[in-house]
Amino acid sequence: MLEILRKEVCAANLRLVREGLVTETFGNVSAVDRESGHVVIKPSGLPYDKMAAKHMVVVSLESGETVAGDLCASSDTPTHLELYRAFESIGGVVHTHSTRATAWAQARRNIPPYGTTHADYFFGSVPCARPLTEAEVRGEYEANTGKVIVEHFLNAPNEPIDPQQMTACLVSDHGPFAWGETADAAVTAAAHLEIVAQLASETVNVEAYPRMIPQYLLEKHFMRKHGPNAYYGQS
Amino acid sequence: MLEILRKEVCAANLRLVREGLVTETFGNVSAVDRESGHVVIKPSGLPYDKMAAKHMVVVSLESGETVAGDLCASSDTPTHLELYRAFESIGGVVHTHSTRATAWAQARRNIPPYGTTHADYFFGSVPCARPLTEAEVRGEYEANTGKVIVEHFLNAPNEPIDPQQMTACLVSDHGPFAWGETADAAVTAAAHLEIVAQLASETVNVEAYPRMIPQYLLEKHFMRKHGPNAYYGQS
């Protein structure tokens, strides 16, 4: 099982490069095996062109300690673990510094649903979690990065945000995190997020204050793809 | 005849990828055979790298029902059908979420003719049809999407807009539709639209409120390419 997961996580990391979502050694993808309580994640700072499945590091979901692998796990591992612990439905997590989504995170702005392309993927504004406090940065920084995301989803003003309907979150001053049922699905969500962020940036460029689309249009597009009676795609 | 049309429609769909007008499973191209009353269209949600002519779906122009093909037709099929029914001169329809044209649609703005490149292809502002009402979204959404385009062309304030002179329309909050005598010509129109939208966005970036070109210049450029005495290209 772990060998399969290592291959999947390695393939998902390499897909980040092909999709143009990372440069340098940026970005990291992980997956969780909930039965064994193991998380498989990219090693820290390893160039993508030298990456193989055997390099993937296995850590304990509970303790965060390395269980298998010769290399150090990604320094963002504690963020991934926080997300897996709080969002029990997800199986893969990805972090990138993709250009357009990162620009919105740097501007500390939610990405509003400016069009149906957004609604095809994300059921509402993609949220931008609050900046970490000085104490949070000086403390368990990477774990706290995960915690502000979780806080945003579980303490949302009206009701909790469902991580299955909103599969991404920006972190203020930092960049995007995305997730899904598998490592590959998480990368797909990160790719969708970058498309949506690019469209939003281009829209702002044409019209300084575009409006969000109406809620009924948002529901229509999201539900025709993801709802119980979805009719997009092959059944 | 249908087999030829299936090949043409499949080739036109694959051209969308080559032209950079679609990502993921976005976009769809169709063509109509007016003699038999059949429309050939891309199947819903099928990845482009697995697409072959045999996958194209044949539906009835009149009823919209599937006549041939093992897969579900594009969920946007009713939009295509509305356009074929109202615009009798067209033979192919395309829908994309191409970045720059979609940005203008998301800004709910017509694309004004800011230069002669625009005038080479489109005889006036590329219109942006009105947003659908809540009832229209909750009702026959995809058919209504076609109807607001048709409404805009046939109920234009001064006189009807000729779909042969204006071969594209944006739909507010959504994205562009384009058409032509064939499926391939429709893709060409969608490519021209994206070029023109990109130039307009870049112009707005340089000058916040650019002027439209004068009507006589618009006429000159459109007519030297498309008018009865056109002298662009080889006779």
Add this chain to the structure above:
Amino acid sequence: MLEILRKEVCAANLRLVREGLVTETFGNVSAVDRESGHVVIKPSGLPYDKMAAKHMVVVSLESGETVAGDLCASSDTPTHLELYRAFESIGGVVHTHSTRATAWAQARRNIPPYGTTHADYFFGSVPCARPLTEAEVRGEYEANTGKVIVEHFLNAPNEPIDPQQMTACLVSDHGPFAWGETADAAVTAAAHLEIVAQLASETVNVEAYPRMIPQYLLEKHFMRKHGPNAYYGQS
């Protein structure tokens, strides 16, 4: 001689595609043989992927009439001829709709020298010639397009602009023209213009009203590359 020129002009036209300066059938390059009084130019509307030296059309510099070639000359031929007649030092002319330079033309703005990259190539603002009047558009449109460029250079407010020091001009609402000693040099000038226009657009994006660089810096950079005591490059 004409066969060599046909090859050069064809190669220069194909270089436009490689440099990303044209899409579709846009753009045209020509060269003049001043001894014989012949201009060799791209045929009108011919796709670049089917273009060969034998397709290049030969016209008379004096009369504009076709002297050799089976195809129609570019519809912009009269613009090229006006430039050759007025600017006796130039041997090649190119017209493109390259994205960034065209955006400045559509905004009817000179491209100011915002940095030394500009100064490396162009000795001052790249001018934007005035819009054509309705009479000029309805009359000999393409010849008049050349005439507004010539007017701008020869009737410049202070003194004539030297087409050897300023190797490009925008035409309002339309796009860029560039020139040089040969067809290939003209394409190089068009490529430099697009680089400079892109930098200017990105600068405007960062700072709404950037300043022009001081005249002494403009002189320094232009002259160290192009002046009598140039010391850039190999002697």
Add this chain to the structure above:
Amino acid sequence: MLEILRKEVCAANLRLVREGLVTETFGNVSAVDRESGHVVIKPSGLPYDKMAAKHMVVVSLESGETVAGDLCASSDTPTHLELYRAFESIGGVVHTHSTRATAWAQARRNIPPYGTTHADYFFGSVPCARPLTEAEVRGEYEANTGKVIVEHFLNAPNEPIDPQQMTACLVSDHGPFAWGETADAAVTAAAHLEIVAQLASETVNVEAYPRMIPQYLLEKHFMRKHGPNAYYGQS
């Protein structure tokens, strides 16, 4: 030793092309051998596709005179020499006109740390050195270009800026210079600078006046990668 350095400098110059940091004959990379007092640098105006290690020019760090090589050294050589003389810890220098960093230089603006991607590489705003005076431009222009960078680092308002913590500087109206322990490390710094400049431009596009990230976050990200207790990457 010099032959190895020539190969390294040539390889670093060619990497500029692969990284998309230069077009035409722009850009130049050098390296210093402090033991022998030699600097190896790209020749002036040589096209990248014809460049080989044997073309690299060797000049004296002290006098600037050519010691070996058949070609003229880059006209920017005196800038490189000023940097090597003042910043004793650096081994390689690079100059590019990369699009986004040059746009900030043309806007005469520091690049503020708008996000943690910036903080991963640069410990504070990437400074923009003051414009040269007319006397400085008319005098030893290229040497003075280096001197305004050195002045900015050594005369910084509070305390000197450490060129090991800030590995790049913009020059007003001109473009970026970057450096590192080796020629290759200098190119890496130039690539990081372009990424950071692009993110900053896109952030400004989304939010006109973005805030800098707090100092404690800047420290956290820089130090977890570059500090004495860095825990990013493999130990």
